[in-house]
Amino acid sequence: MMKKFTVLSSLILTAAFAAGCAAQTKTASTSPSTGSAATAAATTAPAAQATAAPKGVKKIVVGTGTQFPNICFIDDKGNLTGYDVELVKEIDKRLPEYEFELKTMEFKNLLLSLETNKIDFIAHQMEVNEERKQKFLFNDEAYNIFPNKIIVHKDNNTVKSIDDLKGKKLLVTATSNAAVLAEKYNKEHNTGINIVYTGAGEDAKSLIKQGRADASISTQFAIDFVNKSVDAQLKTVGEPLSNSKVYFILRKDQEELKKKIDEAVKAIKADGTLGKLSTQWLGADYTVGS
Template sequence: MKRKSHLLVSMIALLGLAGIVNGCSSKEAANGTEEKVILVGTQNDYPPFAFADEKNELTGYDIEVVKEIDKKLDGYTFEFVATPWDSMFLALESNKIHAIADQVAKTPERQKKYLFTDESYFAAETVIVVKEGRTDIATLEDLEGKKVGALAGDSYTLLLEEHNKKADKDIILKYSESGNPSEILQDVQNGRVDAYVNDPIMISSVMEKFDLDLEVVGQPLVNDDMGIVFKNEKQGEELKAIIDPILNQLKEDGTLAKLSKKWTGGEYIPD
């Protein structure tokens, strides 16, 4: 079995690596063979899926899924690049990273522009979170005229932007300058915004970490399947072709379910 993937907790200034092969750099493995290096973009502040631990090393569900893929894929080494969400797709398009593993929902708009693995590795919900005790918000319609925290370009914000296109009264979107979901949840706590829309597992993790008095309200707005993302070109097609069968294997042998339970407390694996 091949060695573990390397971990790079750095911003996107990495492609000075030598020996470019089909757009990927290469390095010598322990056995003397050359391996293509696949740079995987992910956030460092999205627990429990992708975040920096107390040693400033990336960890979480998405990270471990990629590491499991790396173990089974000879000839390649996967390295992680901590990337802000608002720079993620730009980094992919400019070849600073070769893939994204960051709880990216397979929306129709994204699938027109990028390649996704056919196999989804996580099934996520979209919910509304408000300050504990608030009773005037439970649905998207209840958010109209209210201030809602947002990250530009994520699927949760796209849902709100689409709602505004047909609503009589807009949801007032307050886009985060930091690109940090944890800070938006703290803004809900201190009243800077009325609500936030995101994944309940991440919300619960941040609430516990920062001791926030928040609560999820109403029913889930959307259910999404998450996939690994590649640039829509030859290299992306090649990576998709070799990773999809491994994701299927990890699903069939129970590895994804085990990792999901470890990091989220439940088995949120698509059928």
């Protein structure tokens, strides 16, 4: 029997998203919360009513986002999809003892939601850093690897690497690994980059196109996607700032769930499913070497 897969949304992006649901996916509705702050991209709402898991099956709430192109985003039919989303669904199929439920939220809220037990693990291309390792548990089996690079407007020929950003405005998403990379580089090289924190990656891309910012940090596959989908007019420059392996993040008391996820990811790699998902969503097999 096919397991029911539920999507809980704490972001109402568009009318299509609020109403949309895929054939095999149940979408729980939400209502606006009082006193919450609206952003340009999304409106925060309280957690949706979770459906009960079948007897003997443990409910697992998976935190993800909606604004990372090809990773976790809303398609033109209003459905939550992307590489991380479809991988979570595949893992769910292979772990009959669990029923996964995707809950969307702003990126900046993911780690706090994990820490406060509102979600059970995060699927959002999360990279390891020392601050995260102190608080959380990462699974062992990386599910992809990608290079982080400086991105600029396609007509910008003065910025060829991060060294050329002295005194210029570099946009990064708050709490992201891109922010950690930029802060570390500024500290170690005394570069004087003006690091500006934004709420979402889409903000950075639009601000660069409008000439209101000089650069950001992203991946080639994300830039290829936004250039095609919204004519972002961006390009990557310079050598990779890092080649990042990405993992799921759990709480430190979730060793058993971590073990099961690792077993599933290894199997998904071994039978070629992970490589196919990467090629489908990212344009190439970024699981090589992960």
